[in-house]
Amino acid sequence: MVGLPHFLIVSAILFSIGVFIMITRRHGIMMLMGLELILNAANLNLIAFSRYVETGIRGQTFAIFVIILAAAEAAIALAIILSIYTHSAKINLDELTSMKE
Amino acid sequence: MFDFIFFVFAFVCVGSALFVAFTPNVVHAALGLASTFATLAGFYILLGADFLAITQIAIYVGGILVLMLFGIMYTHNIARVSGEQVMMQVGPALLVVVLTLFTLVATILSTAWPAKEVGPPQPTADRIGVLLLTDYLLPFEVAGILLLVALVGAVVIAQTPVRKSIEESID
Numbered sequence: 540m541v542g543l544p545h546f547l548i549v550s551a552i553l554f555s556i557g558v559f560i561m562i563t564r565r566h567g568i569m570m571l572m573g574l575e576l577i578l579n580a581a582n583l584n585l586i587a588f589s590r591y592v593e594t595g596i597r598g599q600t601f602a603i604f605v606i607i608l609a610a611a612e613a614a615i616a617l618a619i620i621l622s623i624y625t626h627s628a629k630i631n632l633d634e635l636t637s638m639k640e
Numbered sequence: 641m642f643d644f645i646f647f648v649f650a651f652v653c654v655g656s657a658l659f660v661a662f663t664p665n666v667v668h669a670a671l672g673l674a675s676t677f678a679t680l681a682g683f684y685i686l687l688g689a690d691f692l693a694i695t696q697i698a699i700y701v702g703g704i705l706v707l708m709l710f711g712i713m714y715t716h717n718i719a720r721v722s723g724e725q726v727m728m729q730v731g732p733a734l735l736v737v738v739l740t741l742f743t744l745v746a747t748i749l750s751t752a753w754p755a756k757e758v759g760p761p762q763p764t765a766d767r768i769g770v771l772l773l774t775d776y777l778l779p780f781e782v783a784g785i786l787l788l789v790a791l792v793g794a795v796v797i798a799q800t801p802v803r804k805s806i807e808e809s810i811d
Contacts (some may be wrong), residue, residue: 541646543753546683548689549650551744553676555737556657562733565726566666568711575704575754577659582692590687592754596767599689600776603768606692606699607783611790613704617711618794624715633728 546587554580565631567620571613578609646686664726666712670705677701688761691768784795 551578560573582602589598624630656675662670677700684693772780 541643542755544748545646545650546687547748548652548745549653549683551741551748552654553657554744555741556654558740559733559737560661562736563661563727563730565728568708568715569666569669571708572660572669573701575673576660576676578743579677579700580695583680583683586684586689590689591756591758596764596771599692600768600771601766602689602692603695603772604779604783606695607787610699610704611786613707614790614794615797617707618798620711621714621798629775630715 543587543591546583546591546617550587553583555579565633567623567630568617570632571616571620574616574624575609575613578605580616583603642686645682649679649682649686653683662727667709670708670712673708674701674705677705688758689764690761691765 557576557580558571560576561570564570564573566620582605585598585602589602590621620630623635627635629635653676656672656679660669660676662734663672677696678702681693681696684690684696
């Protein structure tokens with residue numbers, strides 16, 4: 540019988556993979572993908588708890604705010620990455636050594 | 641049936657997330673991420689969150705992922721179209737991640753979660769709408785302002801070099 544712990548374990552695995560991507564990759568957009576995985580793992584947790592523990596809808600409402608923040612953060616981060624790329628033609632964040640041109 | 645669908649979704653979800661982590665090609669990674677997001681929407685449906693499942697598809701697959709693909713295409717050097725990326729510090733990262741995962745899973749398995757009988761899922765869109773306009777009115781408005789600021793900020797940050805080059809061409 541699938542219950543709350545199963546969803547929590549899937550969420551924990553997704554979170555770990557997201558952390559792994561953020562540590563091992565130096566490509567700006569790949570790091571962003573790892574971040575999205577982490578946020579999605581948090582969302583799955585919120586919704587699983589709102590189904591099995593709280594049995595209401597507040598967890599889902601909170602997850603909507605997480606999605607809103609993820610959208611805003613993705614737009615800003617991609618704009619920054621594009622701006623860095625047009626300035627210095629670098630996409631690997633390790634190669635960025637100065638804050639100005 | 642519920643269990644079977646859950647395990648299919650879990651397999652596809654974790655498998656495509658691992659694919660994202662280990663594929664050297666950035667475009668392939670973005671497509672793997674689409675599969676992860678879609679199966680997460682399936683999880684939300686299993687958990688009775690129909691509105692959030694649609695939101696997940698619309699915003700993540702339809703919005704954020706397309707944004708990322710555009711970002712990849714804009715930042716791709718023509719000279720290295722393949723976009724191969726090296727992975728760094730795989731050993732230490734594996735150590736950290738496996739320890740974290742072990743701790744999380746051990747905690748989840750050793751905790752006595754409340755065994756509550758869950759009823760059949762109810763439609764959620766109307767209740768979420770009522771909550772957003774009553775209890776969560778202030779966060780809702782703040783989120784709207786945040787999205788506006790993010791939109792304007794993203795345009796301003798991304799357009800600066802273009803404006804400079806236009807001014808130069810006018811001079």
